[in-house]
Amino acid sequence: MSNHPRHLIDVDDLDDSAIETLLERACELASGAAPAHVAASVVNLFAEPSTRTRVSFELAARRLGMDVVNVDSAGSSAVKGESLADTLATVSAMGVDVVVMRQSGNGRMRELLDVPGSRPSLVNAGEGSVSHPSQALLDAATLKARGIEFSGLRVAIVGDVAHSRVAASGLRLWPRLGVSDIRVAGPTDLLPPEAPAGVEVCRDLDRAVADADVVMMLRVQRERIDQDQWPDPGDYFARWGLTRDHLEKAAPGCVVMHPGPINRGVEIDADVADGPQSLILDQVRMGVFMRMAIFEWVLGLPRSRRDAT
Numbered sequence: 001m002s003n004h005p006r007h008l009i010d011v012d013d014l015d016d017s018a019i020e021t022l023l024e025r026a027c028e029l030a031s032g033a034a035p036a037h038v039a040a041s042v043v044n045l046f047a048e049p050s051t052r053t054r055v056s057f058e059l060a061a062r063r064l065g066m067d068v069v070n071v072d073s074a075g076s077s078a079v080k081g082e083s084l085a086d087t088l089a090t091v092s093a094m095g096v097d098v099v100v101m102r103q104s105g106n107g108r109m110r111e112l113l114d115v116p117g118s119r120p121s122l123v124n125a126g127e128g129s130v131s132h133p134s135q136a137l138l139d140a141a142t143l144k145a146r147g148i149e150f151s152g153l154r155v156a157i158v159g160d161v162a163h164s165r166v167a168a169s170g171l172r173l174w175p176r177l178g179v180s181d182i183r184v185a186g187p188t189d190l191l192p193p194e195a196p197a198g199v200e201v202c203r204d205l206d207r208a209v210a211d212a213d214v215v216m217m218l219r220v221q222r223e224r225i226d227q228d229q230w231p232d233p234g235d236y237f238a239r240w241g242l243t244r245d246h247l248e249k250a251a252p253g254c255v256v257m258h259p260g261p262i263n264r265g266v267e268i269d270a271d272v273a274d275g276p277q278s279l280i281l282d283q284v285r286m287g288v289f290m291r292m293a294i295f296e297w298v299l300g301l302p303r304s305r306r307d308a309t
């Protein structure tokens, strides 16, 4: 393993070759390649609820033979006032190799890279509304595993884009993979004030879905919105909920994605979520393989060593 820890705070930390390595490795593992055996330890430090991400990081670590400890904020010394930096220094002193971290605030993870003497690799498992790189990567791997080419792909991202860390990381990743037609759509107050360059803002769902190859639906992140601003679920579904009728306007073979958790009858009709075009559970499955690939990458496991296992 490398002496210098690698970190994954966002997709910007990855050069093109690292992105390719992670996508390829996740697809290899999903196709049945033997996982490496890694003598390393990981602490999953989650300060926000999670089902998919927390479970898949734990399963990924166990499949690689790593020691895993799960800590949620209610059960940690954070409730006694310990800072995140001191928590990190504490687990670092115990010789932990990787800390997987979910945080509600924006921008704090990168500051932790400066904690003196800290040695674990930091892996972002979702940070506020700004980044969720492992989800963006597993979404891309889900498409790659199906043989879908990124070049020329038309991707529509619909819903609460403003508060979605998945959308934020995705909007940084998709262009780097060669996706050139990206649209976002949703209620005006749930769209970012400024769309990234080259991203089309659509004011209705039909326009966003028209000829799209991939439609990625997002839930309304109520935990990041004042309660008096929450949209009425029925009204929201009438305007922004994805139904089979909308999908008629998409490109033939269009696939539907959603990072979860899904809210049936709010942003997506149950018929679509469970339908033949839905990749929602494929994304969940790929999550384990992508997180295995991420552990291998942050630990600097060389290909030769992986292949030898």
Ligand code: CP
Residues within 6 Å of the ligand: 049, 050, 051, 052, 053, 054, 126, 135, 259, 260, 261
């Ligand atoms: N996609 C995602 O981050 O889901 P969880 O909140 O369940 O981890």
